[in-house]
Structure formats: structure tokens, C-alpha cells
Amino acid sequence: DLPPCDYIPEAYQGPSKEELLARRKAVLNPGIFLLYKDPFYPVQGYMQYLWDETGKRYLDAFGGICTVSVGHCHPEVTAAITAQAGMIQHAPTCYLHPAVVEFAESLVSTFPDPLKRVYFVNSGSEANDLAILMARLFTDHHEVISLRNCYHGGNAVGMSLTGHHTWKYPVPPMPGFQHAKAPHPIWGPIRYDTPGAGRDYAAEIQQLIQFGTSGKIAAFIAEPMQGVGGTVPYPSDYLEHAYAHVRAAGGVCIADEVQTGFGRTGTHFWGFENYGVTPDIVVMAKSIGNGFPLAAVVTTDEIAAKMSERIHFNTFGGDPLAMVAGKATLDVMLRDDTMGHCKLIGDRLITGLKSLQSRFPIIADVRGSGLILGVEFVIDRQPATAFTADFFERCKDHGLIVGKGGLFGSVIRIKPPMCLTEADADFLLGVFAEVLAELS
Numbered sequence: 001d002l003p004p005c006d007y008i009p010e011a012y013q014g015p016s017k018e019e020l021l022a023r024r025k026a027v028l029n030p031g032i033f034l035l036y037k038d039p040f041y042p043v044q045g046y047m048q049y050l051w052d053e054t055g056k057r058y059l060d061a062f063g064g065i066c067t068v069s070v071g072h073c074h075p076e077v078t079a080a081i082t083a084q085a086g087m088i089q090h091a092p093t094c095y096l097h098p099a100v101v102e103f104a105e106s107l108v109s110t111f112p113d114p115l116k117r118v119y120f121v122n123s124g125s126e127a128n129d130l131a132i133l134m135a136r137l138f139t140d141h142h143e144v145i146s147l148r149n150c151y152h153g154g155n156a157v158g159m160s161l162t163g164h165h166t167w168k169y170p171v172p173p174m175p176g177f178q179h180a181k182a183p184h185p186i187w188g189p190i191r192y193d194t195p196g197a198g199r200d201y202a203a204e205i206q207q208l209i210q211f212g213t214s215g216k217i218a219a220f221i222a223e224p225m226q227g228v229g230g231t232v233p234y235p236s237d238y239l240e241h242a243y244a245h246v247r248a249a250g251g252v253c254i255a256d257e258v259q260t261g262f263g264r265t266g267t268h269f270w271g272f273e274n275y276g277v278t279p280d281i282v283v284m285a286k287s288i289g290n291g292f293p294l295a296a297v298v299t300t301d302e303i304a305a306k307m308s309e310r311i312h313f314n315t316f317g318g319d320p321l322a323m324v325a326g327k328a329t330l331d332v333m334l335r336d337d338t339m340g341h342c343k344l345i346g347d348r349l350i351t352g353l354k355s356l357q358s359r360f361p362i363i364a365d366v367r368g369s370g371l372i373l374g375v376e377f378v379i380d381r382q383p384a385t386a387f388t389a390d391f392f393e394r395c396k397d398h399g400l401i402v403g404k405g406g407l408f409g410s411v412i413r414i415k416p417p418m419c420l421t422e423a424d425a426d427f428l429l430g431v432f433a434e435v436l437a438e439l440s
């Protein structure tokens, strides 16, 4: 259903785009890039749609950055936040508050055993920082392995884990972090359809442990599908082999589900389940709060017991407002089977994108599943980075917001609110066809 669009564009009272841009430039962190040449200025959101300051409507196929999970201003999430805001807005986790217990209970119900302990934090970066702390304390080792091309955050630990220069400041990295060569369906050395590809890619981790560490590691962390890195799934048996090497070296396995969790892959609620593995620590953010700043780490009783030898405290983790946002979001996901819906709409998109691929050879790969998809553009066996940037801008002109990313910036990322309809999917495919024709 379309929203009651309760402003008329001419009546929008906020500053003009030019004025806002100038004021922003004067005060705001100058390192935050603006995604579009003509900056995007959304002033209203409802479910999968956004309206800019002129009243133009857009289909939001990126959901913030893979964050708005059940829809912008979802009525039930809005109602839960509003009701809580009128009762008590803040209570630290060291007081008793039902909202934190209720959300923790429903969150752990989505996990297989033995993942039944929750820690609430405020962002994906903070969650990864905590996950690494847990792994180091529990194993009594300090060395950590992540993958090339991964993204795990912008704080000191997150940046050390992240495996792409774009996201790193030129400061000495924290000690103990190394990056293993990662699978990639186009740019990786082994084709995914080669027999034993998953095992052979995982051998990179074994090699790194053997030749680059003390032989005993604290942790291996991977996104079940690399997100910022361009929606990169792995060969189906990759994580099984990788986890075996890590555990043989005394390490624990961390799944960073910041983009892949909450049913987005359409086949399992958690991305790791698609590979038949169970990690020891799971990190989640983005989708968990439908846009509310909230993140969590879920782990085992054993790891939590080690953590409980000292105090682990943060001011906002478990804040009632964030908790009711998370609980209302999860209730909607479970009641409405958003995971099944992701599969349905994702399959329709994949079919449509593959049919575009047969018409436009610049599309080298369509990958992902459910509503976490990537389309990679390649010209003459080189990443089509400039083309991708133009494609991204043109989509916006046509009323479609998508994401961009990948090793070389040659991937368009589709990660919409999970309420995308069949008609929206067809609209997206129509825009892709038009833009491809325009740019070809």
C-alpha cells in the first residue's frame, strides 16, 4: 500500500538542497562522502519507498545500506518506539527492564544450539570489537584471520579486520590481524565450478595459519557472503573446510551476519546456515533494528562464562527504545515470513537479471540469493568501474536507489527492505534494462 504522502512537495519547509549542502560542508565530518553527484535528499520514507525534497518517489533497493529491513517507518515498529518513548526512554542494562529480556529471548530463539547468549551493543563495528575480545579471552590466543575484500567496520578493530585499502587509514594496524586470500567467482584464482574449489580456497587459511602465525589462533571471521565487497558468496563447502582448519589451530569461528542475517538470503534465517556450519560467535547489526542504531553479538554459554569473569558494560547496549525497535522488527519478520518473501522476490529478480545478462554481455555475473544480490559489470575482462558509477547515477534519475561496491567498484548491490513486491522487482528490472540500453 502506498503511504499517506502528507506533504505537498512545494510545501516542504526544510532548507533547499543547495543551502543544506553548503551548511553541511561547513560543519560536518568532511570524510563522509556523498553517494551521488547530485546528492540524494530523502525527506520521507514509507516501507520500500522514499520521497525527495521535490516530492519525487524512489524505489529504495538499498534500504539505507542494507539496514531498513521490514520497511521505512514500518507502522508496527513506529508504534512500538512511540509507545516506549512515552514510558521510559533510557534505562541502563544494569537495571531490570522487560524490553531487553523479551527481545533477547526472541532473538536467541532464531539460533541453533549452542548459540543462546546475547550481548547488545550499538553498531556492527562495536559488535566485531566485542567478538574479537571474546575470542581472545576464550582461546587465550591473540592472532586473528579475516578475508581479503571483507568489511567489518571502521573502528580500530573493524579497520584491522577489514581487507580492503579503501576503508583503512594509513596508521599502523593493530597487531595480530592477517588476511587470507578469499574466494571470488570472477577475480579469484579458482573457478567455483572446479571440483574441490571450496576445499582449495580454504587451504589458503591453513597455509596462513601454518606460515604466518604462531600456529595457534584466536579467531577466524567471515561474512557468510561478503557485502561491501560486492555480494560475494563462497563455494558451498568453503566454510566447513575453513572452520575445520581454524578449530584445529585452537581458534573460534565468527560469522559477521551484519548484512546476511535475518532471513535476507531467503533460504535460512542466518547466512552461516546456508553452508551447514555453526559458528561460535555471531555478529549482527543493520537489519536488526530496521534503522535504529542497534547491534548484537550472540555466543555460547562457555564463551559468555569466560567473559563474565570481568565486567562487560556499555551505556546504551539494551536501551529500551532500541530493544522495542528490535523486537517489533523481529516480530514482523517472523510473523510475515519475510525470509520466504525474500526467496520469492529474489528468485524473480535473479531470473530477470539473468535474462538481462543474455542481452547485455557487460553483465559478467549475477549472484547472491534472496534479497542480497549483486550484478558485476566487466568490459574486456576488466572491471567496468566507470560504467558502474554511471549506471548507479542513472538508476537514481529513473527513480531507483541501489548500492555500489565490490573489489573494484564494479558491482551494483541490491539489498532492499524485505517488503519489496513483485511489481517493485519488475520496476527495478525495467530500470536496469533502460539504463543498460542508454549506456550501451
Ligand code: PMP
Residues within 6 Å of the ligand: 065, 122, 123, 124, 125, 126, 128, 151, 152, 153, 154, 158, 223, 227, 228, 256, 257, 258, 259, 285, 286
Ligand atoms: N560488518 C559488516 C559485514 C558490515 O557490512 C558493516 C557495515 N557496512 C559493519 C560490520 C560495520 O557496521 P557499522 O557501520 O554499524 O559499524
